[in-house]
Amino acid sequence: MSKKIFSGVQPTGNLHLGNYLGAIKNFVSLNNNKENKCIFCVVDLHAITVKQDPDELKKNIRETVATFIASGIDPKKSIIFKQSRVAAHAEAAWILGCVARMGWLNRMTQFKEKAGKDKEKASIGLYSYPVLMAADILLYDATHVPVGDDQKQHLELCRDIAQKFNNDFEVENFLQVPEPLIQKEFSRIMSLKDGSKKMSKSELSDLSRINLTDTKDEIINKIKKAKTDTLSMPKNLNEIEERLEVKNLLGIYASLSDTTLEKSIENFAGKNFSEFKEKLSQILINKIVPISSEIKKLLSDQKYLDQILLDGVEKADLIASKKIERIKEIVGF
Ligand code: AMP
Ligand code: TRP
Numbered sequence: 001m002s003k004k005i006f007s008g009v010q011p012t013g014n015l016h017l018g019n020y021l022g023a024i025k026n027f028v029s030l031n032n033n034k035e036n037k038c039i040f041c042v043v044d045l046h047a048i049t050v051k052q053d054p055d056e057l058k059k060n061i062r063e064t065v066a067t068f069i070a071s072g073i074d075p076k077k078s079i080i081f082k083q084s085r086v087a088a089h090a091e092a093a094w095i096l097g098c099v100a101r102m103g104w105l106n107r108m109t110q111f112k113e114k115a116g117k118d119k120e121k122a123s124i125g126l127y128s129y130p131v132l133m134a135a136d137i138l139l140y141d142a143t144h145v146p147v148g149d150d151q152k153q154h155l156e157l158c159r160d161i162a163q164k165f166n167n168d169f170e171v172e173n174f175l176q177v178p179e180p181l182i183q184k185e186f187s188r189i190m191s192l193k194d195g196s197k198k199m200s201k202s203e204l205s206d207l208s209r210i211n212l213t214d215t216k217d218e219i220i221n222k223i224k225k226a227k228t229d230t231l232s233m234p235k236n237l238n239e240i241e242e243r244l245e246v247k248n249l250l251g252i253y254a255s256l257s258d259t260t261l262e263k264s265i266e267n268f269a270g271k272n273f274s275e276f277k278e279k280l281s282q283i284l285i286n287k288i289v290p291i292s293s294e295i296k297k298l299l300s301d302q303k304y305l306d307q308i309l310l311d312g313v314e315k316a317d318l319i320a321s322k323k324i325e326r327i328k329e330i331v332g333f
Contacts, residue, residue: 006039009043017288095328100160140319219288
């Protein structure tokens with residue numbers, strides 16, 4: 001079945017292995033299926049829900065585009081564009097914000113995590129962020145949305161908003177209720193320093209993540225320093241349940257070698273950690289270093305990257321402006 005794919009990535013720097021394994025790797029395989037229509041958005045409006053340095057933001061937008069392409073997304077097959085250039089996103093977000101309920105947004109765990117203890121000081125944008133995400137998806141009638149596990153709740157909210165809009169305005173099936181595409185395994189890659197926290201761009205220590213721009217030596221060093229424990233390598237699934245860091249590293253190994261966690265445990269049972277870490281570094285180097293070199297190469301050609309965004313925005317705007325016009329008519333504007 002042909003799918004309409006939409007997904008977004010925030011241009012907030014430090015794209016990492018979690019972004020790759022949780023989302024971008026999936027984007028690439030969806031892009032490679034000729035039947036699919038794919039749209040990948042650099043969500044700069046989402047990025048400013050927390051303070052950004054304008055020059056850094058500009059740089060990170062290009063870096064996100066470069067990462068998409070270096071990872072294998074073909075801009076001739078997929079639309080790649082910048083969210084802020086299509087006015088319909090902000091317009092639809094306002095209208096859908098009048099459909100969504102406070103009670104629904106109050107349940108969003110990502111807001112609670114990002115806002116921290118002092119919620120009064122969080123931006124209003126950070127709070128209504130999932131409504132903008134719903135607007136992104138619904139403007140393009142996306143049928144499937146590939147994301148990491150942390151976005152599952154936001155997608156459920158998007159589905160609720162679509163259904164409520166369709167019900168409230170008696171327009172059955174007008175807004176397409178999208179399906180999440182979340183990998184069954186390894187949909188949440190954890191920090192190399194603390195197996196209970198997800199690998200994140202904003203974590204202070206760079207040793208907590210493998211960046212997609214890391215060099216061979218940086219990867220070796222980070223895996224060497226990655227937290228493990230004093231026990232020997234596990235022999236079966238039961239033995240890793242409580243050993244979060246070991247489970248995460250074995251999961252990364254499995255995901256990169258396209259095998260199961262069970263198989264990768266079997267592979268290293270009874271061996272020592274240093275041998276496992278060496279093999280893990282090797283497989284990471286094979287995957288990440290070509291991407292990292294390609295990102296650096298692409299970044300030296302800003303004109304090319306800017307042109308991709310220009311081509312993309314033209315196509316995206318065509319689709320989104322039609323949808324927002326219909327939305328406005330339905331609402332009574
Ligand atoms: P963001 O960088 O927050 O815009 O996320 C871009 C994509 O990467 C989203 O689909 C996230 O769900 C996914 N993602 C971010 N961090 C992780 C992680 N640690 N593990 C798996 N997926 C992730
Ligand atoms: N909220 C997503 C994240 O932080 C990014 C995003 C914005 C997105 N709009 C989207 C993802 C639409 C999928 C579809 O990862």
